[in-house]
Amino acid sequence: MKLNKTMMTDLYEITMAQTYFDDKAFDKIVYFDGFFRVLPLESGYAIMSGVDNIIDYIQNINFDNDDIEYLRSTNKFTEDFLDYLSKFKFNGDVWIVPDGTVVFGNEILITVRASLIEAQIIETTILSYLNSCIKYTTAARRLVEASNGKPIMEFGARRADGPEAAVLASKCAFIAGCVGTSNVMAGKIYDIPVMGTMAHSMISAEDEEYDAFMKYAKSFPDDANFLIDTYDTIKSGIVNSIKVTKDFLIPNGYRLKSVRIDSGDLSYLSKQVRKILDEEGMEDTKIVLSNSIDPYTLTSLLVQNAKFDSVGAGDNIVAPKARVGVVYKLVAIEENQEIVPRIKISNEALKIVNPGYKKLYRFYDKETGYALGDVMALHDEVIPSEEFTLIDPLNEFNTTTITNYTFKELQVPLFINGKLVYEDPDIREKQKYCNSQMASMYPEVKRLEYPHKYYVDQTQRLIDLKKDLILEHKKQFEG
Amino acid sequence: MKLNKTMMTDLYEITMAQTYFDDKAFDKIVYFDGFFRVLPLESGYAIMSGVDNIIDYIQNINFDNDDIEYLRSTNKFTEDFLDYLSKFKFNGDVWIVPDGTVVFGNEILITVRASLIEAQIIETTILSYLNSCIKYTTAARRLVEASNGKPIMEFGARRADGPEAAVLASKCAFIAGCVGTSNVMAGKIYDIPVMGTMAHSMISAEDEEYDAFMKYAKSFPDDANFLIDTYDTIKSGIVNSIKVTKDFLIPNGYRLKSVRIDSGDLSYLSKQVRKILDEEGMEDTKIVLSNSIDPYTLTSLLVQNAKFDSVGAGDNIVAPKARVGVVYKLVAIEENQEIVPRIKISNEALKIVNPGYKKLYRFYDKETGYALGDVMALHDEVIPSEEFTLIDPLNEFNTTTITNYTFKELQVPLFINGKLVYEDPDIREKQKYCNSQMASMYPEVKRLEYPHKYYVDQTQRLIDLKKDLILEHKKQFEG
Incomplete structure (x- = not known):
């Protein structure tokens, strides 16, 4: 740089x-x-x-x-x-x-x-x-303040004003209190923790959502994070997440680390997903929310008692209006x-x-x-x-x-x-x-x-x- | 790059x-x-x-x-x-x-x-x-469309999301029809015409506005562009512009190329300045307007028959909301x-x-x-x-x-x-x-x-x- x-x-x-x-x-x-x-x-x-x-x-x-x-x-x-x-x-x-x-x-x-x-x-x-x-930094801190202690991950690189701006934004977000970034270059330059889950394309590239989750679980058994809203969060995504957990992760001594919901009503869906996970004995599986979350949405989600453990935020950090x-x-x-x-x-x-x-x-x-x-x-x-x-x-x-x-x-x-x-x-x-x-x-x-x-x-x-x-x-x- | x-x-x-x-x-x-x-x-x-x-x-x-x-x-x-x-x-x-x-x-x-x-x-x-x-490119083109043929210069570097974003923005503005940029690096990389006038600081650094204009005129007699709103556009800026034109530029065979107005009511001031310049036989001196001009302001200025020849635009190209x-x-x-x-x-x-x-x-x-x-x-x-x-x-x-x-x-x-x-x-x-x-x-x-x-x-x-x-x-x- x-x-x-x-x-x-x-x-x-x-x-x-x-x-x-x-x-x-x-x-x-x-x-x-x-x-x-x-x-x-x-x-x-x-x-x-x-x-x-x-x-x-x-x-x-x-x-x-x-x-x-x-x-x-x-x-x-x-x-x-x-x-x-x-x-x-x-x-x-x-x-x-x-x-x-x-x-x-x-x-x-x-x-x-x-x-x-x-x-x-x-x-x-x-x-x-x-x-x-x-x-x-200001935009990121406002998210951190609104999150009431829940970790904010910065996922904004694609929405930044070019690659260099993306790296600047990741650095600033970390200073502001975000826990990490999806941006590998920022991770390398600034030694910021890099994090991420998977994209919808990984699921749509497979014939079955189950197959995509299974393949990911096999490659990252100790860091399995599934994106569950590609087809239908409740009817498909969470069902296949549980199946892969039972079919592969648990038998091999692993747990499902997290699921991410990126569309739909995040308050409603997160509560449903939490309930289903808990009923399956997966209380330790975390819920990550994303989808243009800003401090106002975040506040509403908390007020409505949405069930989530962390947030992935992008455009409201790197491209605030x-x-x-x-x-x-x-x-x-x-x-x-x-x-x-x-x-x-x-x-x-x-x-x-x-x-x-x-x-x-x-x-x-x-x-x-x-x-x-x-x-x-x-x-x-x-x-x-x-x-x-x-x-x-x-x-x-x-x-x-x-x-x-x-x-x-x-x-x-x-x-x-x-x-x-x-x-x-x-x-x-x-x-x-x-x-x-x-x-x-x-x-x-x-x-x-x-x-x-x-x-x-x-x-x-x-x-x-x-x-x-x-x-x-x-x-x-x-x- | x-x-x-x-x-x-x-x-x-x-x-x-x-x-x-x-x-x-x-x-x-x-x-x-x-x-x-x-x-x-x-x-x-x-x-x-x-x-x-x-x-x-x-x-x-x-x-x-x-x-x-x-x-x-x-x-x-x-x-x-x-x-x-x-x-x-x-x-x-x-x-x-x-x-x-x-x-x-x-x-x-x-x-x-x-x-x-x-x-x-x-x-x-x-x-x-x-x-x-x-x-x-879209933000810049909207300015170009609104200007009804008057040239738009992109002056936004300082408001960009870092230096590399500034260069991207200058390039995009030119593609969209802007006539040039203030950004020297963009000028160098993309061979875009570079342009500019002077900053308020040049005037406030001197004891008298007249001195600042005179010094600039001596350095750039064939490209003299004065910023006239540092103290008072009508009572001071345009008065000193005319003085320097008569004291130095005209006797040496030059003309005043342009004046720039960067604050105040641009419609009112531009009409006053045009009138004063014309009365002094300076019909060829152009008027440049700036100050966060967006397509809406630009349209209003044209509707009100503001007198100007070109526009310097910055944040509404490089940092549109x-x-x-x-x-x-x-x-x-x-x-x-x-x-x-x-x-x-x-x-x-x-x-x-x-x-x-x-x-x-x-x-x-x-x-x-x-x-x-x-x-x-x-x-x-x-x-x-x-x-x-x-x-x-x-x-x-x-x-x-x-x-x-x-x-x-x-x-x-x-x-x-x-x-x-x-x-x-x-x-x-x-x-x-x-x-x-x-x-x-x-x-x-x-x-x-x-x-x-x-x-x-x-x-x-x-x-x-x-x-x-x-x-x-x-x-x-x-x-």
């Missing part, structure tokens, strides 16, 4: 770079924030991921001879600049929120401090990783050793960028450990340890004063002067971290429908800075 | 293969159809694509030593079988609908005839290419040199597979050239040339008898005995073909909202075969 992704950048990143090059702006240091504005899937939370991809991408940036030749062929760039590009490396600083962290709208997921050219060229690929990985619109905005520049905040104005209040080099903090109740809210502050603000007032940036009258709290900065340093300074945890550690992150959230934030809106507040200084900058620009146009 | 994608397969494809291997079913020849059931995006049509990816994938299938080692480590497979896998190649036949073809629900986009093992192992990656490429659920179903097996149809039953009528080795035909009105409807027939049916009755498979009373028609088979042979037999057209040819395909569709099918449902009918023989197979299975359970 090591592909040179240097050229995966928008043309304007390179034309702007040519301009900065012509302007000799190599030492112009800027700050960019990456954030999304609105939570996807009407979710109360999102889960950060993509850090490993960003590390890999930045470490391997390199315009090779072929790339330079191609850029030359566009007749847009000077030879001096192409020569500069051929030696291009990222030498800046990156702070990032670690994989598995619960995150919210407008939070600075990534902050880049670098020369204007360097900060700009890495934009496109970083955004595509964040937009996809956060989408997958959702977008995470992470954007990357310039928020400050350095001038004469000073950090000067910058802003992008918009008629839509929500789209005005939060200016300045900032830090993101999460506050926890010292007693319960629950997260109370997040606050963005300017980088040099000192957070008091006894009492603190969080201010809603969209309604300054909406304040919350807290005491008896702890707090934690959410970003960690990833690159300093182009050097990786972060030890990216193992994928299993990320999964554990995600679980602990979710455990620190109030249940109200995690509610599937109409969740509580978690506080993403700001300090008075940041709010004032933003207002000042807006007024300054307003004055400028109006004379 | 040549990545070995052999391992991008669901585990069950390989466990089933182990079973077939144990069963010595190497010579069991089967037929699989790939099709989607429902058109995405409430569209009246979809556009086929992904053929080049499937060619590349199948030609490069190879489980390398690393892959075999990984599979061995799962303790699921026998050494004999792993040895077989290490020599695995695809030796079967594939028929496919060419890229750029207009396609509809239930149509056989791909048919695979191969040994059971081979047909099964290629399923996952083929589906992920079809599901993603058809989604992108839509899925194309292409599935891959076994429809026949060969037994004693005979093709025996197979079926997968479901309680949901729509989900019952159309059995048998089939062909897909499109009928055209001989006078107008418009497509009249498509018909699936069993492979050995002869299509009469004088009069033909199309039958709606969901309502047999709904028939249409046509005369004075021509017809065409939609699938072409792609692989025969594992050998590529198709010359995949150049991407520009595919774009032209897509345009001609769309031109052959009645406007009612292409309508953005509540389109006419195009006929995807079947022959009486196919309908009867399906009924017979369903009854046969029904009898089996009830007898």
